[in-house]
Amino acid sequence: MSISRKELIRYLDQRLSPERFRDYAPNGLQVEGAEQISRVVTGVTASQALLDEAVAWGADTVLVHHGYFWKGENPCITGMKQRRLKTLLQHDINLIGYHLPLDAHPEIGNNAMLAALLDIEVTDGLEAGNPLSIGVVGEFDEALSLNDLGTRIAKALGREPVLIKGGDHLIKTIGLCTGGAQDYIDKAIELGLDAYLSGEISERTVHSARENGVHYIAAGHHATERYGAKALGEELAREYGLEVRFVDIDNPV
The missing domain is CATH 3.40.1390.30 (NIF3 (NGG1p interacting factor 3)-like)
Incomplete structure (x- = not known):
């Protein structure tokens, strides 16, 4: 054909x-x-x-x-x-x-596909009020630890993620934006989410996660x-x- x-x-x-x-x-x-x-x-x-x-x-x-x-x-x-x-x-x-159109698509976009792969139920966009939000907000059925989430990601993506601990809390709500969107952690902080996941990590991301009480996961630009x-x-x-x-x-x- x-x-x-x-x-x-x-x-x-x-x-x-x-x-x-x-x-x-x-x-x-x-x-x-x-x-x-x-x-x-x-x-x-x-x-x-x-x-x-x-x-x-x-x-x-x-x-x-x-x-x-x-x-x-x-x-x-x-x-x-x-x-x-x-x-x-x-x-x-x-x-x-x-x-960006392939990041943001609600059905076959990178964010939607990765969320489904990790059993995250998407509930909203990461950019509140923006119908074209690139990142998403989601929830897990049951709260899990940062290490357990890291294990789930490693199994799904075939590579070990970088885990930055932002406290001792479990993860129920999470922000997600694939690729090089580590600075969107600020949006996760504003929304009071338990964790934020992207592809890459910068030196400043570590301090933002630790000082604002949000777990950060860098799972790889290509991998996500x-x-x-x-x-x-x-x-x-x-x-x-x-x-x-x-x-x-x-x-x-």
Whole structure:
């Protein structure tokens, strides 16, 4: 089965509503390749390793969370950027990327998928009053300790999280925002949540957690954002009968 590139982008834009977000990179088609699409590789980041996997499999499209052309980056097509673009253009491969829209989607977004994986019931957005809140607030069925939550995360994600103890309390309520959203701990503090989980951690995050009585969990930028692109690809396979393969390029960060 195959569909036109135009039809695929129309479907993705309708599903993810990128026009609603002020993002750091363009969402949608970033590099134009084949007109007809039948074989799609999904992944977190359009790294050279992911592109090489796509070429080896004969993919005509790469669909990722982290694409190219970020605000503030050097616009010159040299070095790593030249090699990546050359690979796509030489092999007529489309590059499609969705950043914040794929974080925020309430069904197949990174935050929603990670919450479901960890048995967190989403109750609200982390940004109170914002219908486009990127992060979410949720609850566990039963309160659990920080160490127990760490064990659950390690089992689900296949890597040990960094646990910063913010007190002796159990965790019933939690804020969650995947990727590099460690500074959203301030929002968790404002909401009086028991804990906050993101992908990365900064030196200042440790002090914020300890001094404000909020447990902090850094579970890995890559590890927390594997699920949106994968779910979106699986949806395309069901809807259009496309061949879709999720490729997880190992990343310890």
